[in-house]
Amino acid sequence: MSTAPGDGRRFRAAREYEWRRLEDILTTAEKKSVKALDDEDLLALPILYRGALSSLSVARETSLDLELVTYLEGLCARAYFFVYGVRTSPGSRFASFFARDWPLAVQSLWRETLVSLALTLIGAAAGYLLVTGDPDWYSSFVPPELAGGRDFSATTEFLENTLYDSPGANGLSFFATFLFTHNSQVAMLCFALGFAFGVPTLMLLIHNGAMLGGILALFGSRGLGAEMGGWLIIHGSTEMFAIILAGAAGFRIGWSVVFPGEETRLDAATKAGRTSALAMAGVVVMLALAGLLEGIGRQTILNDYTRYAIGIGMIVLWLAYFYLPRRREDG
Amino acid sequence: MADLAARRGLDAAKRRSLVTPEGVDLSLKLADVGQRVSAFLVDLLIMTAILIGVSLLLVAMVAATGLAGLEIGAIVWLLGFFILRNGYFILMEVGPRAATFGKRGAGLRVVARSGERLTADRVIARNMMREIEFYLPLSFLSYNAAEGAAGALTSLAGLAWTGIFLFFPMFNKDKMRVGDLLAGTWVISAPRKQLTFDLLNADTPKDRYSFTEAQLDVYGVYELQTLERVLRDGQGDAVATVAYTIRVKIGLADQQGDDYGFLLAYYDAIRARMERGLLFGKRREDKFDR
Numbered sequence: 001m002s003t004a005p006g007d008g009r010r011f012r013a014a015r016e017y018e019w020r021r022l023e024d025i026l027t028t029a030e031k032k033s034v035k036a037l038d039d040e041d042l043l044a045l046p047i048l049y050r051g052a053l054s055s056l057s058v059a060r061e062t063s064l065d066l067e068l069v070t071y072l073e074g075l076c077a078r079a080y081f082f083v084y085g086v087r088t089s090p091g092s093r094f095a096s097f098f099a100r101d102w103p104l105a106v107q108s109l110w111r112e113t114l115v116s117l118a119l120t121l122i123g124a125a126a127g128y129l130l131v132t133g134d135p136d137w138y139s140s141f142v143p144p145e146l147a148g149g150r151d152f153s154a155t156t157e158f159l160e161n162t163l164y165d166s167p168g169a170n171g172l173s174f175f176a177t178f179l180f181t182h183n184s185q186v187a188m189l190c191f192a193l194g195f196a197f198g199v200p201t202l203m204l205l206i207h208n209g210a211m212l213g214g215i216l217a218l219f220g221s222r223g224l225g226a227e228m229g230g231w232l233i234i235h236g237s238t239e240m241f242a243i244i245l246a247g248a249a250g251f252r253i254g255w256s257v258v259f260p261g262e263e264t265r266l267d268a269a270t271k272a273g274r275t276s277a278l279a280m281a282g283v284v285v286m287l288a289l290a291g292l293l294e295g296i297g298r299q300t301i302l303n304d305y306t307r308y309a310i311g312i313g314m315i316v317l318w319l320a321y322f323y324l325p326r327r328r329e330d331g
Numbered sequence: 332m333a334d335l336a337a338r339r340g341l342d343a344a345k346r347r348s349l350v351t352p353e354g355v356d357l358s359l360k361l362a363d364v365g366q367r368v369s370a371f372l373v374d375l376l377i378m379t380a381i382l383i384g385v386s387l388l389l390v391a392m393v394a395a396t397g398l399a400g401l402e403i404g405a406i407v408w409l410l411g412f413f414i415l416r417n418g419y420f421i422l423m424e425v426g427p428r429a430a431t432f433g434k435r436g437a438g439l440r441v442v443a444r445s446g447e448r449l450t451a452d453r454v455i456a457r458n459m460m461r462e463i464e465f466y467l468p469l470s471f472l473s474y475n476a477a478e479g480a481a482g483a484l485t486s487l488a489g490l491a492w493t494g495i496f497l498f499f500p501m502f503n504k505d506k507m508r509v510g511d512l513l514a515g516t517w518v519i520s521a522p523r524k525q526l527t528f529d530l531l532n533a534d535t536p537k538d539r540y541s542f543t544e545a546q547l548d549v550y551g552v553y554e555l556q557t558l559e560r561v562l563r564d565g566q567g568d569a570v571a572t573v574a575y576t577i578r579v580k581i582g583l584a585d586q587q588g589d590d591y592g593f594l595l596a597y598y599d600a601i602r603a604r605m606e607r608g609l610l611f612g613k614r615r616e617d618k619f620d621r
Binding site for chain 1 (some may be wrong): 348351352353355357358359400405406410412413417424427428429439442444446448449450451452453455456457459460461462464466467496509511512513514515519521522523525526527529530534552555556559602605606609610620
């Protein structure tokens with residue numbers, strides 16, 4: 001049986017060199033970076049890619065060599081993702097994140113942000129009123145390990161001291177780091193739980209507000225309300241804003257899954273997921289800042305007015321940054 | 332036969348078409364749940380190993396510098412833990428191979444469902460959802476262990492609830508995690524295949540065998556490619572079994588010895604015949620295809 005000694009054989013022998021070259025170029029580019037390729041390889045890449053695609057088409061129709069077809073399928077897929085993956089440098093990606101992507105994502109979440117804010121305020125009001133009415137409520141809003149002795153059995157002097165006493169220069173930045181990582185993890189959970197139709201996010205936000213209200217009620221009852229406000233606002237304006245945004249991002253995905261609107265459920269979920277992921281990346285940045293303000297700023301700045309000024313200044317900055325109209329480049 | 336058809340159907344169900352701008356369908360193959368789980372376990376092991384390594388290093392550093400280094404050590408550890416937990420997946424999947432070490436090992440990569448570029452927002456979205464898919468069930472589990480009987484019922488309910496997120500990939504045909512759903516991604520299996528050698532080129536004394544047309548018309552493409560796999564693996568007993576089966580089937584049962592050479596010659600002959608058929612538009616899927 002020596003009939004037409006394998007067209008497949010000649011086909012493969014004639015093109016194998018190009019496939020191997022494409023494979024080598026891809027391996028180099030993936031291992032190191034595009035910059036590791038010389039000009040010749042870079043120019044050859046699209047041509048080799050199209051050559052491989054046409055080989056794949058031919059092989060699928062004429063060759064029964066399974067190894068060859070799977071090899072070409074893998075090679076073409078790899079080359080496709082490389083050739084059509086538009087690569088921007090990490091630097092310019094960062095720049096566009098802060099200049100446009102993040103604020104625009106936050107802007108588009110404005111409805112959910114208002115809902116989050118309202119829930120936090122409701123929680124705070126409820127916490128304040130309940131604790132003022134009956135101090136027994138305090139322990140159910142503020143877990144003892146977080147209160148650190150700040151409860152109704154404490155003396156007024158002790159409470160006042162907690163507002164201005166820094167735990168010494170030692171441990172400041174550790175405290176800041178701890179706050180940042182802890183809060184970020186909670187914020188991410190708050191976001192991710194939005195997928196469960198937003199219900200757990202809602203409960204987390206109200207609980208967070210209630211905790212705030214509870215603490216304010218405690219200090220208010222001793223006539224330390226304004227001082228407590230300063231202690232909270234210096235970092236709290238940034239931190240609470242970040243958590244409200246995380247809740248908003250969570251609500252967005254929960255809402256899109258339940259009410260996809262005109263789009264298919266899958267498309268709506270994807271759109272919401274991408275927008276809120278951008279917002280969430282920024283939330284982590286905000287929480288890092290809040291951690292610095294809380295761990296370092298608050299412990300070194302003991303003046304109430306300065307604390308208020310910084311806290312209010314931060315919120316004004318954030319609002320201006322997010323919501324001042326800006327040009328949309330791609331809509 | 333039903334089994335064969337089912338296997339074919341399964342393969343087709345795993346394929347997702349992606350037509351390149353050049354008009355060729357890449358027909359990507361989705362990763363199955365087993366591959367994904369094993370890739371994730373490998374990643375988890377790597378993360379744990381890094382965590383232990385860094386912790387030991389920091390302990391050694393603190394031990395060397397005394398109390399002065401304690402705070403810095405603690406900060407580095409906390410930040411490192413945070414970055415490892417949240418950044419490992421994100422940073423690796425943003426890279427050009429769009430896969431963590433575990434995924435690379437299993438031959439997987441993350442791609443956008445639309446075939447577009449995999450952007451950072453997608454990667455962040457799919458990995459932040461691990462918070463409820465993995466860490467939340469895990470925390471319910473450990474809560475259960477720590478709390479004893481008192482909180483057991485609560486945490487059991489919690490576990491059942493979060494189990495919905497954990498097992499989400501098993502209940503949709505695209506094997507998507509919650510994160511994949513929200514990011515518009517899926518994970519495909521694209522292992523790096525080596526191009527070894529063409530069996531048609533292999534040196535064998537093919538002249539020793541000659542087959543009649545009737546003997547060559549017994550099988551179809553599926554059997555041919557199964558035979559190819561057997562030949563490439565070259566497992567002694569598999570080769571012997573297959574050679575015996577084919578010899579019985581084509582009526583050469585009295586022939587003995589040189590199983591591999593026989594199979595190679597037979598493969599060569601039927602592939603040449605079938606590829607010629609392809610050129611005339613004749614493709615026989617398997618032995619039942621007439």
